[in-house]
Amino acid sequence: MAELESRSVKAGELLFAEGDAADCAYVIESGEIEVTMRIEGVMRCVAVLGPGELVGDMGLVDDEPRSASAIATADTRLTTITRTDLASKLAVADPLLRLLLEVSVKRLRTKLESLRAATPIPMNTAAAVEVARLEGELKAGINSGQMQLYVQPIVDMHSHQIIGFESLVRWLHPITGLVRPDFFIPLAERSGLIVPLGRWVLREACQAALRFDREQNHAKIAGKSGFISVNVSAGQFHDPEFIPELSNILRETKLDPARLQLEITESILSDTSAAKRWIAGCKKLGVRIALDDFGTGYSSLSYLHEFDIDTLKIDQSFVRRILEDKRSEKIIITIIQLSQALGLEIVAEGIETQAMFDRLATLGCHYGQGYLIARPSPIDAYFTTH
Numbered sequence: 001m002a003e004l005e006s007r008s009v010k011a012g013e014l015l016f017a018e019g020d021a022a023d024c025a026y027v028i029e030s031g032e033i034e035v036t037m038r039i040e041g042v043m044r045c046v047a048v049l050g051p052g053e054l055v056g057d058m059g060l061v062d063d064e065p066r067s068a069s070a071i072a073t074a075d076t077r078l079t080t081i082t083r084t085d086l087a088s089k090l091a092v093a094d095p096l097l098r099l100l101l102e103v104s105v106k107r108l109r110t111k112l113e114s115l116r117a118a119t120p121i122p123m124n125t126a127a128a129v130e131v132a133r134l135e136g137e138l139k140a141g142i143n144s145g146q147m148q149l150y151v152q153p154i155v156d157m158h159s160h161q162i163i164g165f166e167s168l169v170r171w172l173h174p175i176t177g178l179v180r181p182d183f184f185i186p187l188a189e190r191s192g193l194i195v196p197l198g199r200w201v202l203r204e205a206c207q208a209a210l211r212f213d214r215e216q217n218h219a220k221i222a223g224k225s226g227f228i229s230v231n232v233s234a235g236q237f238h239d240p241e242f243i244p245e246l247s248n249i250l251r252e253t254k255l256d257p258a259r260l261q262l263e264i265t266e267s268i269l270s271d272t273s274a275a276k277r278w279i280a281g282c283k284k285l286g287v288r289i290a291l292d293d294f295g296t297g298y299s300s301l302s303y304l305h306e307f308d309i310d311t312l313k314i315d316q317s318f319v320r321r322i323l324e325d326k327r328s329e330k331i332i333i334t335i336i337q338l339s340q341a342l343g344l345e346i347v348a349e350g351i352e353t354q355a356m357f358d359r360l361a362t363l364g365c366h367y368g369q370g371y372l373i374a375r376p377s378p379i380d381a382y383f384t385t386h
């Protein structure tokens with residue numbers, strides 16, 4: 001317990017107030033904490049917590065400032081857990097300890113959700129109700145087969161042959177029709193639905209890759225079999241069951257793991273040690289890793305040394321400006337040179353015109369993806385149906 005940070009608060013002292021930044025929770029070792037929330041303009045007590053309980057749990061769940069205040073009603077000792085600490089501790093904890101921690105966090109989330117549901121949100125109740133309703137619909141959609149796997153081909157810019165596909169999920173809502181992931185991925189992230197949704201996408205993507213081998217299709221795939229690339233977001237990265245589940249999916253579908261690529265964004269890498277362990281876990285299974293939207297995050301070049309990455313995907317924003325803006329072109333040239341020096345594969349995203357395609361090919365970019373080549377489409381579009 002040496003590295004855990006303990007602190008004491010005196011009876012009557014404020015632990016945190018509404019509006020404070022929230023990046024941690026506290027385990028109460030001894031004493032008592034009263035949690036108060038503003039309900040219809042009045043601060044009301046919503047919970048009295050004691051030894052063994054967690055307080056300030058919002059900090060572990062989201063990035064929002066504190067929506068409640070916590071005050072000690074007796075002399076209290078607390079242990080601090082930060083969000084990043086928790087994720088990394090969960091990843092390495094003894095299985096029994098991990099189970100205990102996970103159960104506590106789950107219990108806390110349920111409590112938090114019921115508190116939220118019972119508490120009118122002062123600023124924008126209508127919006128909160130709408131979000132809750134949409135989350136319910138998304139959950140039902142995931143469970144009742146409304147999600148659809150779209151794929152977009154990635155080609156070799158010299159031979160023009162397809163080398164693989166990126167899978168892009170869509171939600172076919174019974175009333176609204178096709179919903180884009182820009183809308184529902186954040187909703188899935190917020191509600192934790194990203195975990196079951198992500199699992200569905202992974203399994204479906206593995207099966208799609210196998211279908212290309214098995215059935216007659218009119219995709220010009222280089223060699224025998226292309227790869228399938230799957231986007232992975234923060235909520236999945238922090239899911240302790242991600243790697244075991246990935247391993248199950250690979251075993252059950254029997255897809256050659258080398259044909260699966262996971263796309264992560266730079267933001268995930270900021271938690272260096274957790275990211276290293278996660279990538280090592282994926283690599284151990286034989287799966288490839290791509291850095292998506294490269295150039296839009298911190299783009300720390302040290303990332304490329306530090307992490308075992310196979311592919312860089314140059315962000316669309318540079319590709320879009322490549323013809324007009326010298327700086328974008330220079331950035332692309334640098335990324336290409338860097339990837340060659342480090343032995344990374346490189347994919348330019350968002351190629352919309354022949355002129356962009358030609359310029360990228362001239363600059364030595366090997367692989368490309370974009371509307372010029374093909375828009376994302378349901379996988380069935382690649383198969384002749386009778």
Ligand code: G
Nearest residue numbers: 167168169180181182185201231232233376
């Ligand atoms: O598919 P679109 O073409 O609209 O994708 C929008 C965004 O949604 C992209 O940033 C893409 O990475 C993300 N996205 C698409 N499919 C998935 C998915 O299956 N999982 C996750 N986590 N993100 C996805």
Ligand code: G
Nearest residue numbers: 231292293349350351352369370371372376
């Ligand atoms: O963040 P990520 O790179 O995973 O997202 C890919 C997104 O880019 C998806 O929303 C996909 O539909 C979109 N996309 C793919 N090709 C093009 C293109 O040529 N132009 C534009 N504007 N978007 C594209």
Ligand code: MN
Nearest residue numbers: 166231263292
């Ligand atoms: Mn992507």
